[in-house]
C-alpha cells in the first residue's frame with residue numbers, strides 16, 4: 001500500500017558533529033492531506049524539511065517519495081519531481097518585482113533558461129499566467145512592486161504564488177505564518193486550504209490554533225524524535241506532548 | 252527611454268571621434284581593459300561570484316594569439332579565434348573545479364588555478380619568459396583591413412569592444428540572465444524552484460572567461476606584445492578594482508572603472524611604486540565609502556534628486 005503514502009522516511013537521522021538534530025524518524029505523509037509537523041524550538045523540524053527536500057544529506061536512513069527512493073537525489077531534481085518547499089525565513093527574490101518573481105518559476109517550463117542570446121521579452125508570454133497567480137494569492141495590485149517593498153504577509157503570499165507556479169504535487173511550508181498579524185494569518189490559512197485541494201501539504205507551524213484548524217494529521221517532534229502522532233484531539237491530550245510544550249498546548 | 256537613446260548616441264559619437272583628440276593607443280588599452288572588466292562583471296555583479304583568477308584567461312589568450320600570429324603566421328581573425336577558444340576551454344576547466352566552492356573558497360580556488368597557469372607561463376618556452384612574445388605582426392583583418400594603421404586598428408578594437416559589451420548586455424537581459432539574477436538574490440530558493448544552479452553558474456563562468464580571453468587577444472594586437480604581466484595575479488586584482496570602482500551592479504560601470512584606472516597608470520607612471528599605493532587607497536575608499544562605485548553612486552544620486 002505504498003501508494004497511499006506520498007512521503008515515507010525510514011530511520012531518518014541527521015547528526016551534526018555528535019549532536020543528533022534528527023534521530024531515527026519514520027515519518028509518513030498520506031497523499032492529499034494537510035500534515036503538520038510541530039514541536040518546541042530546536043526540535044529538528046526544519047532539519048527534517050532539509051533532509052526530505054535534499055538540501056541536507058542524511059547521516060542515516062532512507063526517504064521515499066511516491067515510493068521512489070530519493071535518498072541520493074539532488075535538491076533541484078526533487079523540486080522538478082513535484083515536491084517544492086518554502087523556507088522558514090521568507091524566500092523571495094528581493095530586487096525583482098512580484099511579476100518577475102513568479103515568472104522565474106514559470107520560466108523553467110519554456111525550456112529557454114540557458115538561452116543567453118534571447119531577449120527577456122520572450123518571457124512576456126508568461127505575464128498573463130503570472131498575473132493570475134498573483135491574483136490568486138491576493139497581491140494582484142502589487143505586480144510591479146519589488147518584492148523587498150512588500151509587507152511580511154504579502155511576501156509569504158508571493159512565495160506561495162511562486163511555489164504554485166510550479167504546480168507541485170506536494171508543498172512543504174516551513175512556518176508560513178511566523179511573525180504575522182491576525183489578518184494575514186487568516187488570509188494565509190485560507191490560501192493553504194485552497195491550494196491543498198488536490199495536493200499534499202506538509203507544514204511546520206507554531207500557531208496551534210492554525211494547526212488544529214487546518215491539519216488532518218499532526219506529528220509532534222521533540223529533541224529530534226517523534227513523540228506522538230495523530231489528529232489534534234488525540235495529540236493534544238498526550239501527556240508527553242503536554243510535558244514537551246510545558247502546558248502551552250492547552251493554553 | 253528617449254533620454255537613454257540620446258545618451259547612447261552621444262557616447263557612440265564620442266567613441267568614434269575620440270582617436271582624433273586622444274592618443275589612440277591609450278584609448279585602445281582602456282577599451283581592452285573595459286571589455287575585460289565588463290566580462291568579469293558578468294560574474295561578480297550579475298552572478299554573485301568573485302573570481303580572483305581572471306588574469307589567466309586574459310593573459311593566456313594573449314599568449315595564444317601572439318604565438319599563433321608570430322610563429323604560425325595566423326591571420327588576425329584566426330589568432331583571436333584561437334585565443335578565445337583556449338580561454339573558453341580554460342574557463343570550463345576552472346569552472347568545473349571551482350563552482351562548487353562557496354564565497355571566499357571560490358575566490359581561493361580560482362586564484363590557485365590562475366597561479367598554476369602563471370607558473371606554467373614562466374616555465375614554458377613558447378612564452379619567452381621575462382621577454383614575452385614581442386613584435387607580433389598585426390597583419391590584415393579578413394585580408395582587407397591593415398591593422399598597422401592606428402585608426403583602422405582603433406575602429407576594429409572599438410567594434411570588438413562593442414560586440415563584447417553587447418553580448419554581456421544581452422546575456423544579462425535574457426531568460427538566462429533572469430535565472431542568474433534569481434541565483435544571485437537567493438540561491439536556495441532558485442534551487443527549490445528546480446534550477447540546477449551550478450550549471451547556470453558554470454555557463455556564466457565560461458561566458459565570462461571567453462570574453463576575458465577576447466579582451467586579452469585584442470590587447471595583443473594593439474601592443475604587439477604578450478607578456479607575463481597579463482597573466483599575473485596583479486592583473487586579476489586590477490580587474491576587481493576596475494569593476495568595484497566603476498560600479499559592479501551596473502552595465503557600464505566597469506568600463507568607466509577601466510578608463511579611470513588606465514588613466515591613473517598612464518599619467519602617473521613616472522612616480523613608479525606610488526601607483527600601486529594610490530590604487531590601494533582607491534580600493535579601500537570604494538569598499539568603505541562608495542560601495543556602489545562611480546556609476547552606481549551617480550545613478551543613485553539621479554534617482555534621489557528625481558524623487559525629491
Ligand SMILES: Nc1ncnc2c1ncn2[C@@H]1O[C@H](COP(=O)(O)OP(=O)(O)OP(=O)(O)O)[C@@H](O)[C@H]1O
Nearest residue numbers: 016020021039040041042043044045046047048088
Ligand atoms: N547546520 C547545523 N549545524 C549544527 N547544528 C545544527 C545545524 N542545523 C540545525 N542544527 C541544530 O539542530 C537542532 C534542530 O534545529 P532545527 O532548525 O531543525 O529546529 P526547528 O525544530 O526547526 O526549530 P525552530 O522551531 O526554532 O525553527 C537545533 O538544536 C539546531 O541548533
Ligand SMILES: [Mg+2]
Nearest residue numbers: 045046047088
Ligand atoms: Mg525551524
